[in-house]
Amino acid sequence: KQEVTQIPAALSVPEGENLVLNCSFTDSAIYNLQWFRQDPGKGLTSLLLIQSSQREQTSGRLNASLDKSSGRSTLYIAASQPGDSATYLCAVWDDYKLSFGAGTTVTVRA
């Protein structure tokens, strides 16, 4: 069974600092990897999806890398803003099933 771990569980940074969120998974035979954002009481918003043949994906201030051989992905958020405060979830695709980590809760202090 795929196990997905996210470290740290929580992170607090001052506005403007870069964020680095880590995700590790146990089975490297993954299909895709996806990063989501979850705001309190809300559903999941997809941020970036990295297909298994790709090494990274970028969208605006967000960049996600994928290293299947080591079972790791990293989400970078540049120049953080208070609006980036949320829980960030990493999900590994096993065909159509998503296996999620427990998330990293980020607080960006103004």
Added chain:
Amino acid sequence: GAGVSQTPSNKVTEKGKYVELRCDPISGHTALYWYRQSLGQGPEFLIYFQGTGAADDSGLPNDRFFAVRPEGSVSTLKIQRTERGDSAVYLCASSFGTLTDTQYFGPGTRLTVL
């Protein structure tokens, strides 16, 4: 267009009662998924529908849980004889249906079993 909607947004019930949770997927999406998110955890897969049929129900925790999608659109997750351990946020997602399609999530139903 409208996203995935779920009703109710909150449901409080007593132990032993029966509950139904509804999911309206994005129009045209053939695939529908249910996940359960316990406090402090990531969502866990419950069941996957392709059209009207349950293609994979391996994540359902026991036979108290059942889901239907009779017309290939709206889905209902049914929980019999609820237990306190069933308390969680139940998330629904839909996609166009191929293995490469992003799943779009609804806001979830928060179920509390007293």
